[in-house]
Amino acid sequence: MMGGNFLSLTNFSSEHPNHHDLLIFGKSYKKIMGNIVIEMAYKPYAVDLIPTQIEFKPAKQKDLVREGGMLVVIIHEARSLQGKNYINPRVLAIFGGKSRKTQTMMNNRDPIWEEVFTFMLQQPPTNETLHMKVINTPRMRLIRRKEFIALIDISLVDVVNNKRIIHTYSFQKGMSQLDVELQWRTYDQLIN
Template sequence: MSIPVGKHDKMGMNVIPLKDLTPDETRSFTLDLLKTMDPNDPQNDKSHGQLVIELTYKPFKEGDSEIDTSDGTDVIEKAPEGTQAGGGLLVVAVHEAQDLEGKHHTNPYVRVLFRGEERKTKCIKKNRDPRWEEEFQFMCKEPPTN
């Protein structure tokens, strides 16, 4: 999963390997934002800020047709038609960023990319320490492995 942060200029990015996720267990990550994914790039030596997120992989339950709408969103507990065994939801909670680079015109948002699907947080104007507290769900036909 790729996670760029920025407005006009990309402030930073990072990638999270998903193979280590345990089903139904929430994992918190504090990611250092990188200018490029090249580990030898000298631009990555300088701090560009940090991003705090949580990931949870929720496998679909066999035969469970409950749809939880208590929080106002439709959370699918049962696998949609045609989903392979082992499918589920990848839930990404974007909490906050800290010490983003920039002085005046930082209007940050987070773009979450997973298997070609993109979701964005709202843009927070003129803030180097934004709090989003937004959650995104990605449907997986099989458990995330990369």
């Protein structure tokens, strides 16, 4: 994100466009990053324009398309992580060529992240795999390299069928654990 600003929606008049020239501030709101011009109009919802009868035509079987949605990955926590000299864990969630990473927890063998990542998909990931990498990150990258702790491959067919799964994955000969929650939300669920 380059920067941001806020626009109050309380000052809009009905159906008359308003032009706004907004300054875009940096993350600290001390530096101006640029400006953006927006034209907005408020159109009130008219109850009398809603059709009272809707004609429904059932779709033919060949016209049905598998609906897409959103894969939600929640990294809850890990327990009893082991490292060679230090333990500064982070988790990478890799899916469909995209990766998301948690914050690095410094000097913590039992980190609690509670971080949520989302992946928008055109169709349900029934034949897909989510890869989770647990990595030990050094404090200063010049001294030591990242240490690989675990790789967890999760088949997503159960998530699509059950809509939600919470599971504890064990690794490092069963001594370490990672709690992950996976959810599959269809477009219909996201809209409603």
